[in-house]
Structure formats: C-alpha cells, structure tokens
Amino acid sequence: EVQPVESGGGLVQPGGSLRLSCAVSGLSFSNYWMTWVRQAPGKGLEWVANIKQDGSEKYYVDSVKGRFTISRDNAKNSLYLQMNSLRAEDTAVYYCTRAPHCFNGVCQNAFDIWGRGTMVTVSS
Amino acid sequence: DVVMTQSPLSLPVTLGQPASISCRSSQSLVYSDGNTYLNWFQQRPGQSPRRLIYKVSNRDSGVPDRFSGSGSGTDFTLKISRVEAEDVGVYYCMQGTHWLITFGQGTRLEIK
Numbered sequence: 596e597v598q599p600v601e602s603g604g605g606l607v608q609p610g611g612s613l614r615l616s617c618a619v620s621g622l623s624f625s626n627y628w629m630t631w632v633r634q635a636p637g638k639g640l641e642w643v644a645n646i647k648q649d650g651s652e653k654y655y656v657d658s659v660k661g662r663f664t665i666s667r668d669n670a671k672n673s674l675y676l677q678m679n680s681l682r683a684e685d686t687a688v689y690y691c692t693r694a695p696h697c698f699n700g701v702c703q704n705a706f707d708i709w710g711r712g713t714m715v716t717v718s719s
Numbered sequence: 720d721v722v723m724t725q726s727p728l729s730l731p732v733t734l735g736q737p738a739s740i741s742c743r744s745s746q747s748l749v750y751s752d753g754n755t756y757l758n759w760f761q762q763r764p765g766q767s768p769r770r771l772i773y774k775v776s777n778r779d780s781g782v783p784d785r786f787s788g789s790g791s792g793t794d795f796t797l798k799i800s801r802v803e804a805e806d807v808g809v810y811y812c813m814q815g816t817h818w819l820i821t822f823g824q825g826t827r828l829e830i831k
Contacts, residue, residue, distance in 0.1 A: 642820040
C-alpha cells in the first residue's frame with residue numbers, strides 16, 4: 596500500500612529546531628495539497644499546516660505561526676516542516692497527509708492517506 | 720473556530736452488537752458548493768489514523784460495509800452494525816468546511 600514516510604523527529608531542547616520530512620511516492624504528489632497533522636501523547640488530532648500544490652499558499656494553526664514553516668519539493672516528491680523555537684507543547688507525533696482540494700486553507704475530502712508519523716519530543 | 724463535540728467519549732460494546740458515535744458541530748457544515756465536509760477516522764492502538772467516511776456518508780475503499788455515516792447540518796453519526804474485535808480504537812470526526820480544520824476529541828471504542 597502506498598504510504599507517505601515521515602522522518603526527522605527526535606528529542607530537542609526548548610527553543611531548539613528540527614526539520615521534518617515526508618517522502619511521498621506513487622501518489623501523484625504534485626496534484627495534492629499536503630498537510631501536517633500532529634497528535635500529542637494520549638491526545639487527539641490537531642491540524643498544523645498545509646501547502647498548495649505549487650507552494651504558493653501556506654496556512655498554519657495560530658499556535659505555530661511564525662515558528663513553523665511548511666514547504667515542498669515536487670521534483671523530490673517531498674514535504675517538509677521546519678520547526679523553530681520549539682516548546683514543550685509541540686511534543687507530538689507529526690503525520691503527513693494530503694487533500695485533493697483546499698480553499699483558503701480549508702480542505703475538502705481531506706486526509707485519505709496517512710504516514711506512520713514521526714515523534715518530536717521537546718524537553719530539557 | 721468550529722467546535723466538534725463527540726459523544727460518548729468511551730464506548731464499551733459487546734462483540735457482534737451495534738455501536739453508534741455522535742458528532743455535533745458548533746456551526747452548520749454545509750459548504751458553499753452544497754456539500755457537507757464531515758469525515759470520520761479510525762485510529763487503532765499504535766497505528767496512524769485511517770479515514771473511514773468522507774462527505775458524511777461515503778465509505779473509503781476497503782472499509783467494511785458494517786461502517787456507515789449519516790447526518791446533516793450540525794448533527795452526524797457513525798454507526799457500526801456489528802462490532803468486531805478489529806474495530807477497537809479511537810474514532811474521530813473532522814470538519815473541512817470552515818477555517819480552521821477541526822477534529823472531535825475522539826471516542827474510544829472497547830470490547831466489553
């Protein structure tokens with residue numbers, strides 16, 4: 596089964612940085628909006644950010660705005676999340692998923708395929 | 720932001736019996752194109768979420784037909800006609816109609 600593969604997670608101190616990657620093969624990557632969703636330990640799902648097919652539109656949840664940057668490389672079928680000024684509350688599993696269409700950052704028929712996620716732990 | 724409220728939060732069910740999960744939104748989820756963008760996800764223990772239902776009642780490929788979705792406006796339901804052991808996990812509703820995308824808090828289904 597085709598599935599995105601996230602990587603780049605790990606343990607980082609508060610205020611530190613991490614860059615997450617998501618490799619996507621066989622999914623017509625450039626045809627989809629791509630999204631990061633996170634899940635804090637024992638908690639529910641939270642949409643974090645998404646990016647349009649050509650990278651021209653990006654949207655973020657308020658809690659990460661100004662600290663996280665979503666980007667993509669269609670030639671490499673890859674999605675990224677640069678996370679700076681990390682806080683304890685950013686500790687979560689970060690999942691990569693997709694949507695065929697979004698309007699003003701809200702995605703319809705979204706999130707049919709998910710990766711296994713990568714764990715980010717922010718702690719001193 | 721649209722608040723998605725699920726009930727119950729915990730659902731013990733006997734194998735072979737039906738189960739029902741409610742999801743209510745704080746605003747109507749009817750989009751300007753006439754569609755209602757309400758999805759249901761299943762997350763089995765230790766696994767990633769999996770989409771079961773999109774646009775209220777459309778089952779994803781490979782989803783058993785014992786799962787069904789219904790509802791309109793602000794009131795939605797996920798039903799399992801006969802619960803099987805593999806259905807254990809947490810179920811989430813999600814809206815994709817209004818900024819920002821929001822999920823319900825999750826309903827944990829367990830076998831009695």
